[in-house]
Amino acid sequence: MPELPEVETVRRGLAARLAGRRITHVTVRRADLRRPLPPDMGQALTGRRLQGFARRGKYLLAHLDGGRVLIVHLGMSGRLSVDDAPSGGAHEHVVLHFDDGAVLRYEDHRRFGLMDLADAGRLEEHDLLRHMGPEPLAPDFDGPALATRLHAKDTPIKAALLDQRVIAGLGNIYVCEALFHAGLSPRRRAGSVQGRRADRLAGAIRDVLDAAIAAGGSSLRDYVQASGELGYFQHRFAVYDRADQPCPGCDCGAGVRRIVQSGRSTFYCAKRQR
DNA sequence: AGACGTACCTGACCGC
């Protein structure tokens, strides 16, 4: 689910509501997510103040006073929402209570998400983060930076962009959308995306992510903003989940095509994407 | 190196 725009939207919502608040109580109802929660997590969090929220790719990073960082990944169905009373639902796995009465709930019905603790000073060396590729919204991300990552890669560009070591934060939706806006076929060899093609793709990635963040992300099944509101970028998809429908501004007779690459659905327009 | 299948887990949906 949650790809970079959804995690970024949640990050902003949590920062606005919880930065500076102290955690007074932690309830762990299920510790077996994709990997077990750190056994000492409740103890490590209780009494700590949340200094701020950062993001690396699809990972949310909650910085605590005392120099530790709570790392959260939402997997496919993870949801972080604040201010509501705990629902007590079957998939509410972790609940944090704050000194001003706020309640942060982590729900994840598929349990593909994870949480871990790290030292702030060595965050970049953490196993989950150290192999991650560049941030597509960083100021120095551009065509040449992307071209370097793709150089000599003998795999379809679709698969390369899903690889978090190549570029951080993209998932199935935004890869499909960015390739459409760049006019590049998902089947094209990654290594052939150089020069002006790489410029176009880097720009398309940035534009799609910016637009999705501005829309509060894409709500398909599980995703909501930290406030509980839905995102609405799903109404702007050009190709994702639009098989057999016409793509915007295109007179291709066949419409959007769905194929399967490395086991995942890919949506594209065979006329406009080469 | 990379392609591919499989696994993790639950729920929604579709056809019968």
Place this chain on the structure above:
DNA sequence: TGCGGTCAGGTACGTC
């Protein structure tokens, strides 16, 4: 109404 099959925004592993 129920059942089986398929699919889903992610990632990690083993095997060829």
